[in-house]
Amino acid sequence: MRHRIGTALAALAMVALTAAPAAADAPYPAGVSADDLRAAGVSEGVVAAGGAHSCTVTSLGDVYCWGDDSSGQLGDGTSTHAGGQAVFAFRTAVQVDAGRAHTCAVGADGNAYCWGDDSAGQLGTGTAGDRDEPAEVTGLDGHLIVQVATGARHTCAVDDEGAAWCWGDGSAAPVRVTGIAGPIVDIAAGGNTTCAATAGGAAYCWSSGEAPARIAEARRARQVAVAGKRACFLDTDGRASCGGARLDTGGAELDRISAAGDRVCGVDREGRASCWTTDGERSGVDGRMRDLDVGADRACGVGVEGYVSCWGADGVPVRVGGLPRPPGAATGVQVRALDGGLRISWHPPADLGSGPFEFFWAATADYASGCVLTVATASGCEVLGLRNGRTYDVAVVVRTRDGLTISDYVTAAPSEVAPEPSGSAYPSAPPRELQPGEGGGLPVTGLSPVALLSIGTMLLGGGLVALLVKKP
Structure with missing residues (x-):
C-alpha cells in the first residue's frame, strides 16, 4: 500500500x-x-x-x-x-x-x-x-x-x-x-x-x-x-x-x-x-x-x-491472467556519425510480448527527428537533415499492439565530411532504412544534458520533478 x-x-x-x-x-x-x-x-x-x-x-x-x-x-x-x-x-x-x-x-x-x-x-x-x-x-x-x-x-x-x-x-x-x-x-x-x-x-x-x-x-x-x-x-x-x-x-x-x-x-x-x-x-x-x-x-x-x-x-x-504484456526493448543500440545525419542500428527484441508487432521508431531525444520501420526484423536506419557538430541522444522505441518500450539512450554528433554547398542550410532528407550488414557504429555511453532535459519532459510532462532526487 x-x-x-x-x-x-x-x-x-x-x-x-x-x-x-x-x-x-x-x-x-x-x-x-x-x-x-x-x-x-x-x-x-x-x-x-x-x-x-x-x-x-x-x-x-x-x-x-x-x-x-x-x-x-x-x-x-x-x-x-x-x-x-x-x-x-x-x-x-x-x-x-x-x-x-x-x-x-x-x-x-x-x-x-x-x-x-x-x-x-x-x-x-x-x-x-x-x-x-x-x-x-x-x-x-x-x-x-x-x-x-x-x-x-x-x-x-x-x-x-x-x-x-x-x-x-x-x-x-x-x-x-x-x-x-x-x-x-x-x-x-x-x-x-x-x-x-x-x-x-x-x-x-x-x-x-x-x-x-x-x-x-x-x-x-x-x-x-x-x-x-x-x-x-x-x-x-x-x-x-x-x-x-x-x-x-x-x-x-x-x-x-x-x-x-x-x-x-x-x-x-x-x-x-x-x-x-x-x-x-x-x-x-x-x-x-x-x-x-x-x-x-x-x-x-x-x-x-x-x-x-x-x-x-x-x-x-x-x-495474473488477462493482462497485456509489453515487448522487450531493442538492445545493442549503436550510432555512427554521417554528414548531416546519424546511422542508427540495434538488435530487435526476441520477445514481442503479447501483441503483434507494429513498428520500430528510432528517434532523437526530443523526438523531432526519427525513422519508422514496420518490419519486425529491421535493425537500423539513417536519420538525415541533422546539424553537424550538434550532439544528439538517440533511442529506439518498440511498439506493439499491447505495449511500448524505450531502449537505453546513446549519444553521437553528425560530422561534416565535405563542405556544404555555398549558401545552403542543413538540407532536410528522409530517413533511409539500412540494408542487412550495413551496421552502425560504436555505442556512446552516458546522457547529455539535452537528453536528460528531454527525457524529463517526456516522462513527467515538463514539471513533475520532485521525486527524482530520491535515487542515489
Missing part, C-alpha cells in the same frame, strides 16, 4: 525543464503520444496490492484491476467479474496505488484520480458516495501530482514542489500537510498512518489528526513503507530497517521496499525479490522483479519479462 514514481534520472532535479522542447509538439508516429512515452518510461509504482484487490499500470498507461469489487475499487463501472479476471479501469496513468477498498492513480496529466470506497472521504471527489469509475480529486487545482499513497480510510499525494496533501478519515477535501522540513521525495500510507521521506534524507510519520513527527533513526532515508504500526525506511546505501531493526538482506543492496501488515518485501539492485516477517524471517521470491507491492494478505510484482504475478506467504508467484 505504497507507491512512488521512480526513475534513475536524479540529475533532472537540478535542470530547468521549461527549457526543453515541448514533447507534445513532436511528430509522433501513429499510435504514439506524449502520454504513452511518459507511461512507458516509468518503472516503479506500476503494480499495487490492496486489501483484497490489486492493480497494475501497463507500458501504455492503462490501469487494470482484479479481485474484490464490493465498493467499486476495480473501477470498470460494473459489479460482475467472472473468475477474477483483470478488468480495464483507467487511461492514461503513470502510477497506481490500492488501499483497503479504494484505488487511486496519477494521470499523465498530473491530476489524481480515485475510485471505490468513500466512506471516510478517501476519494477526495467533493461528493459523498462510493464510485465504481475513476473520478478526479478536487481541490488540487494548480498542483501537478506526482505520487499517491492510499491507506485504509485516507489518501495522500505529493505535488511537483514536494508538498504533501491528504484527505479522508473524515476530511473529504485535500489538506496540505505542514511541519515537514524540505520537499518530500517519497510517501507511503498504511492503516491510518502515513510516512514520508524528504530530499535531505529525513523521515516523518503521522496519523489522522496528528502533526508529522520526525523519526530520529532515519537520517538518510530515500524511500518509506508502513508495516502495520511500524515505519520502514530504505537509505541511500540500499539498507532497509523497520521499527529500528535492520533487515537481513544477505549483503544485497535494495533498490525499493514495500510493506503492509506483518510483512516487508524488497527488490535488490539485481532484481531479486525477498520478503521478511515481523520476526525477521526471510524468504525469497522466484524470478526477477522490476517492481512490487505488498498488500494485506499477498504481494504482487512485475517481472522483468513484463508478467504480473502475485504470491502469498509461500512466496510462489502466480501469474
Whole structure:
C-alpha cells in the first residue's frame, strides 16, 4: 500500500525543464503520444496490492484491476467479474496505488484520480458516495501530482514542489500537510498512518489528526513503507530497517521496499525479490522483479519479462491472467556519425510480448527527428537533415499492439565530411532504412544534458520533478 514514481534520472532535479522542447509538439508516429512515452518510461509504482484487490499500470498507461469489487475499487463501472479476471479501469496513468477498498492513480496529466470506497472521504471527489469509475480529486487545482499513497480510510499525494496533501478519515477535501522540513521525495500510507521521506534524507510519520513527527533513526532515508504500526525506511546505501531493526538482506543492496501488515518485501539492485516477517524471517521470491507491492494478505510484482504475478506467504508467484504484456526493448543500440545525419542500428527484441508487432521508431531525444520501420526484423536506419557538430541522444522505441518500450539512450554528433554547398542550410532528407550488414557504429555511453532535459519532459510532462532526487 505504497507507491512512488521512480526513475534513475536524479540529475533532472537540478535542470530547468521549461527549457526543453515541448514533447507534445513532436511528430509522433501513429499510435504514439506524449502520454504513452511518459507511461512507458516509468518503472516503479506500476503494480499495487490492496486489501483484497490489486492493480497494475501497463507500458501504455492503462490501469487494470482484479479481485474484490464490493465498493467499486476495480473501477470498470460494473459489479460482475467472472473468475477474477483483470478488468480495464483507467487511461492514461503513470502510477497506481490500492488501499483497503479504494484505488487511486496519477494521470499523465498530473491530476489524481480515485475510485471505490468513500466512506471516510478517501476519494477526495467533493461528493459523498462510493464510485465504481475513476473520478478526479478536487481541490488540487494548480498542483501537478506526482505520487499517491492510499491507506485504509485516507489518501495522500505529493505535488511537483514536494508538498504533501491528504484527505479522508473524515476530511473529504485535500489538506496540505505542514511541519515537514524540505520537499518530500517519497510517501507511503498504511492503516491510518502515513510516512514520508524528504530530499535531505529525513523521515516523518503521522496519523489522522496528528502533526508529522520526525523519526530520529532515519537520517538518510530515500524511500518509506508502513508495516502495520511500524515505519520502514530504505537509505541511500540500499539498507532497509523497520521499527529500528535492520533487515537481513544477505549483503544485497535494495533498490525499493514495500510493506503492509506483518510483512516487508524488497527488490535488490539485481532484481531479486525477498520478503521478511515481523520476526525477521526471510524468504525469497522466484524470478526477477522490476517492481512490487505488498498488500494485506499477498504481494504482487512485475517481472522483468513484463508478467504480473502475485504470491502469498509461500512466496510462489502466480501469474495474473488477462493482462497485456509489453515487448522487450531493442538492445545493442549503436550510432555512427554521417554528414548531416546519424546511422542508427540495434538488435530487435526476441520477445514481442503479447501483441503483434507494429513498428520500430528510432528517434532523437526530443523526438523531432526519427525513422519508422514496420518490419519486425529491421535493425537500423539513417536519420538525415541533422546539424553537424550538434550532439544528439538517440533511442529506439518498440511498439506493439499491447505495449511500448524505450531502449537505453546513446549519444553521437553528425560530422561534416565535405563542405556544404555555398549558401545552403542543413538540407532536410528522409530517413533511409539500412540494408542487412550495413551496421552502425560504436555505442556512446552516458546522457547529455539535452537528453536528460528531454527525457524529463517526456516522462513527467515538463514539471513533475520532485521525486527524482530520491535515487542515489
